[in-house]
Amino acid sequence: MSNIPDFHGPHVEPPLDGHVSLTWYDPLPRAPRIRVISHTCECRETTYELCATAGQGFVRRTDRAAQTVRETEWTLTSTARRVFDQILHGEAR
Template identity: 70%
Template sequence: MAGEIPDFHGPHAAPPLPGHLVLTWYQPDRRASRIRVVSHTCECSGTTYELCSAAGLGFVRRTDRDKRTVHETSWTLSAAARHTFEQILHGEAR
């Protein structure tokens, strides 16, 4: 229908695989005044993940709506953050 806003969904994170990498999650760090969300998982789950970019670095943000918490990985090279995000999507890391 004309004028409707399309329904956009991000990818779903696969369930963690046996022996998955256990990530270290930190309290959010206000290192930059602007953070760009590059990619994100679907919001149908209680926990969402966002690949973020700021100040030339990248990190993954995890939001748990049930617990009302937000954590992030360490800030690193953008390629390394993208790799971590892909690991989360494939169930290889949490």
């Protein structure tokens, strides 16, 4: 048994009726390092990461079934955190 505890991030709630449709972009190499602030549980096909770099934030979406990685627009980290929270609660996709 490993000494490293299992870590599961939060699960994303199903989308609510009338949820916000986010625009997702192909990632561009804009910064040498990106820090993941928070992430959803790896047990799902689609995972989301709240990322920060160079004073900005964005949400990264990885769809393992489709083998795609997409990002929201880069914005203030506080705005990206609100978008990540909306995704978690099913208010945005």
